Amino acid sequence: MPLALGAGGTYCGAMDAAAAHAFAIPPVSVHRPTTAVEDIITLAAGVWLLTGTYVDGWAHNNLRDLETFFTPWHAILYSGFAACAVWIAALTWRRHVPGTRWMEAVPAGHGTAAAGVVLFLASGIGDFAWHSVFGIEQNISALFSPSHLGLATGGFLILGAPFSAAWHAPQRPWPQLMPAFVSAMLAGMVAAFILQEFAVFSRHGLIQTFTTAAGTQPAVTVPTSSSIMVSLATFLVSTFALFVPVLLLSLRWRLHAVVPAVMVLVPSVALQIMVALRDAWLLPVAVAGSVLVGAVWAVVRPAPGRPARLMTAAGLSPVVFWAPYFAGVALHDGSLSFSPEVWSGTLVWTGLGMLALAALTLKAVRAGTTATAEDSAR
Structure with a gap:
């Protein structure tokens, strides 16, 4: 019995240590933070991406016989993603110092967003292949598609970038925190969507x-x-x-x-x-x-x-x-x-x-x- 308690205590201690690490205030990083203007541009591209997501959701919920990948709502979605990807790449390019690793040039808090860009791109290619083989999903089936889940996860990581950046710099003035607040809401909207x-x-x-009888409401x-x-x-x-x-x-x-x-x-x-x-x-x-x-x-x-x-x-x-x-x-x-x-x-x-x-x-x-x-x- 003492051995079991000891093992359980070790397990719980490991879990507490992992949780503590996740919520600890991050140390000073070599990654340069973004400015308020840069965060606003990131949000603008993110709103574009999220708008395409919800427009595509509207199409899946209200239109029948969707038989092609090439639709106006997919154009909004993927052009929004392109705007996000190009902008995050530009932020990294501007911070890169010759002779240093490119990963060190990624802005503070944007590492997950960079991973989200890669995941979204891979999932977009997979989505095209999935639709080509299995057709266009409707209703709840669209929410179980592996490619759609990958797109949602990638979008979640991208849209959370300003929030993550502010988390690494909590002493920002109040006006500069507004992009972080909007970012958290947008990331939550991705979760609500999927x-x-x-x-x-x-x-x-x-x-x-409800129950329905003949001739009655x-x-x-x-x-x-x-x-x-x-x-x-x-x-x-x-x-x-x-x-x-x-x-x-x-x-x-x-x-x-x-x-x-x-x-x-x-x-x-x-x-x-x-x-x-x-x-x-x-x-x-x-x-x-x-x-x-x-x-x-x-x-x-x-x-x-x-x-x-x-x-x-x-x-x-x-x-x-x-x-x-x-x-x-x-x-x-x-x-x-x-x-x-x-x-x-x-x-x-x-x-x-x-x-x-x-x-x-x-x-x-x-x-x-x-x-x-x-x-x-x-």
Whole structure:
């Protein structure tokens, strides 16, 4: 028994050390940082890429018989990628000193973006081959395509570059941090896109079960246990896609209340637009939830040095964000399929999920800070 405990302790210690390393404040690097203007250009190219991604998603969701790789939406997507790739290459070229390695010329925080460019290019070539062999995917099949998953991962790494760069230089003035905030939101929108089948704001049928009799309108009915479990999983996935970028930012900087409100509103609206506004009445619901999230941050005022407040804001935000969603669905359909225990329990589960994640990341940050201080003292 002591041997088992000792092995488990060693295993947990290794995991804590790995987490501490991931969240430690990075040491001074030979990589030159980007300027505010360069970060804005990076974001502009990233918005171009993300716009193409969502336009392509719109096509897959709303058009039938897509039988060719060469489409207008693919043109937007891949031209956006080309703009990102050329710009990151230009940033590296401008920083290269003859006689030094090219990897040292990559701007600080942009190493993952460079890897994302390579992955996106390889996945784009694979996507063309995949479509040539298997045709154009529709609906959920498109989200399981290996080439599409590679494209999403590459896009995620590219769009997160300004955030990563700011993470390596946390003392930047407030105006220069705005590209980092937008970058985190855009990266989260890539995750929301590839997980769109779990996106609550793309449709409201996730929490409603209908029965249809001949000659009558569909009526709300009691859901099955399996549909309740699927719905809970959907809310948890949507919660993490929307709120993890906010949490990561708040680990480093004190956010104005407008920032988390906008960061959860924009992806929700984009998802609804992607499905051709089939449930357009969800847009004011998203606005209401976002305002409540901003109110939570304004009242609680979380900051990196105040872990209790940060965990409180992280735990309350999904609860107040999803509550208007349930209320809006009930008003629109006349009733809810979910019983009070289920919809209220779903709110609690989303809050607990973010609370637990905040607690774990804060523990890793504290361990990383301690490790950095010890290394500096040696």
